[in-house]
Amino acid sequence: MTQPTSAPADLSPELVAAAAESKAWPFEEARKIVKRYEGGDWPAAVLFETGYGPSGLPHIGTFGEVARTTMVRHAFRVLTEDKVPTRLLCFSDDLDGMRKIPDSVPDRTALEPYLHMPLTAVPNPFGGEHGSFGHHNNAMLRRFLDTFGFDYEFASATDYYRSGRFDDILRRVAERYDAIMDIMLPTLGEERRATYSPFLPISPKTGRVLYVPMKKVDAENATITFDEDGEETTLPVTGGNVKLQWKPDFGARWAALGVDFEMFGKDHGPNMGVYDRICEALGGRAPEHFVYELFLDENGQKISKSKGNGLTIDEWLTYAPTESLALYMFQRPRQAKKLYFDVIPRAVDEYYQFLAAYPKQDWKERLGNPVWHIHSGNPPAIELPVSFALLLNLVSASNAHDKGVLWGFISRHASGVTPESHPELDRLTEYAIRYFDDFVKPTKVFRAADEVEAAALQALADTLAVLPSDADGEAIQNAALDVARGIERYQDHKKKSPTGGPGVSVAFFQMIYQVLIGQERGPRFGSFAALYGIDNTRALIDKALKGELLAKPA
Structure with a gap:
């Protein structure tokens, strides 16, 4: 993921013209800022701000606010042809009193004597070089933002209040x-x-x-x-x-610093007018706003720093590349989304799908493509011959515990594809093994095939046996469909086959994955079998029919 530290990568007339009309939400927000100064003088720098309450360790929502604000900032720079200086200030409310002890700290009782102390006066429960709880959490935020290369300035409320920078306000x-x-x-x-x-x-x-x-x-x-x-x-x-107090603090900070844009979660939405009025009462001009929906955990509860529910930043990055996280932040920001481990594989594959589509698009389509915003207008050229979902199922079928096993299948399936030639795919193999071991393997439940299913699987194995060993995914998929069309249980009369007969029910492929992989669903069967190999797929069917997969622990 690349963030703007210099001029936007491309300011061609075609790009600037398309940006003026783009419906992508970062451009819609950036146009509000352009209109804000319509007919007037620009400030020395347009100020974008994000707020952070360091009452707990930074979570993904914290990162999302900075990433989304950066996307608006880059869109603004394109709209103004990078003629107006900008700043991004990440402001930590670390002078707030600790009103409750977070669940995520190692020893909650040790912090009880420090309730209502400023967060930068509460001892650091994690130990280490950072002397207070607030300083530790600030450092965790900055470490992560620095890892992504965000172009930002960090500000501490403790420093601003005590140094006198807020004295006038x-x-x-x-x-x-x-x-x-x-x-x-x-x-x-x-x-x-x-x-x-x-x-x-x-x-x-x-x-x-x-x-x-x-x-x-x-x-x-x-x-x-x-x-x-x-x-x-x-x-x-x-x-x-x-x-x-926190509501006056919002408005006073905006007035003191001259903030032009700040986004915040829906829980702040009802107070937005209060913040604005306080800012104006203090002689300032309220910034432009963007209110986004909140992230939820797998139980539909709001993610909270103090509770430590939902995914942490480090957890996501253990199982997927950073760009997939940025994509999840870009998509539908005004729609509440669950943020837990199950969403990761889809986010990974969608990112690479958008990346593959980008070179073929015109400027209008490119500016609506998330990767343009994720990479600040300069998406990399990456070829990914195998999807993340396929890698997960390959790990499942092969019981691979190191990426060398996976590369044996990949190199045989795609000639010339090696870890050296495709480092991005090599990175994904490591993620796939970790994700499978921690989240897929513990939930795998193989089931036995009934009489009809056993006959269908045997017919599928026999059909695969007559295909060339290097048959591609499309040929294998069509062969599987031919098998299913001949079995009444799997005929879908609401669909039509190419020959005019009934189509194939999704139940056929669900059965394949339940019996062979121990999962409810999987990627396109033909693609999986081509990658895994026809002989290996037939051997897997044979094991399932003999009941050998049932005896294996998931």
């Missing part, structure tokens, strides 16, 4: 305190309204982030006065002595 919040309260109070319940303040003092006694009502807000001196354990305390709002 904090003074303005004190000056316009009543206006901020007028925006916030109608959004709160009666009990919360009674004690609410946009300012959260950081206790000079305990270091905790305090949720306490204000006794006085002194705009002239930029101080707040509150009670802590019965003792009246006055603090300046500057210098890192306070932070803002």
Whole structure:
């Protein structure tokens, strides 16, 4: 996956013209930013921002926000012919208090004394060089973003508040305190309204982030006065002595930094208007927004950093290339999608299918092709003679535990294809073995063939025996279809065969995979048998008919 660190790869007139009309969502969002400055002067740099709450380890949704924002940024650069400077700021809310202990930490009880402390003041439960929980999680985020080569700047709320970079906006919040309260109070319940303040003092006694009502807000001196354990305390709002509640913090940050574009998940959608109004009340201009749907785990629950449910970044990359993850982020961002291990194989194969289609497309089609956005306009030329789904089934049938076995089949099937000539395919063989061992193998359930199925499989073996040993996938698939058409159980009268008779039910191929592979489904049978080899496929059928596969542990 390549991200823009210099000028876009191609700014031909054809590309720029197609970009102006493209319906791809990154271009639709980029056009909002172009319109934002229509008839006016451009800023020194258009600022794209993403936010990160380091209350837990970064998850895939965190990466997705940066990847998607980068796609919009690149689309904007093409629309403006790269004449307008841009920046991407990844902002970590690491001064937030730790309101609950994440489930994902190794020793939850060790963190109990640090509840409500700023995340950068909570000891690092993972040990190592990073002194706090917040710094550790920030480092994990940066490590991953750096691995992908994202062009970004990292910002820490702790640093911004304590260094004085937010002092001016904090003074303005004190000056316009009543206006901020007028925006916030109608959004709160009666009990919360009674004690609410946009300012959260950081206790000079305990270091905790305090949720306490204000006794006085002194705009002239930029101080707040509150009670802590019965003792009246006055603090300046500057210098890192306070932070803002999360809704005012959004709007104040936008106003302070001049943010032009920020996307966020649907859970922030209802508050978007509040953020905007606070930004405007503080003299800023609300940025352009893009609200995306949330990722769900396999049970349909929202993925949460603190719960640690769903997939982690590292887990996805254990079983699939980075580009497949970027594709999953690009596709249907406004549609809720489950994000768990079962989605990986399809994402891998779809990525390479889009990549194969790209050279044959015109500019309009290319700009709608995810790989253009994933690779910032410069997709690589990669030939992949074997799909990931086929590799998984090859591992299953051959019981391969190292890629050398797989390459024996691949090289015999595709002349001249070697690990050296096709390094991308070589990489996929490693992923396929890992994925199979961890997710497919434990769920494999072979079943015995009944009388009709046994006869069908024997007929299939006999038919394969008369085919040339180097028959291609299409010839094998057609031979299998011919077998199925002669068996009443597998005739589908709603379909028509090329000769006008009934078509073949999908139940025929489902049976093949259930009996031979121990799985509910698989790739196109002809392609699998061509790769595995006709003799090996016939031997597999023979083992199934003798019951030998049933005796083997999955």
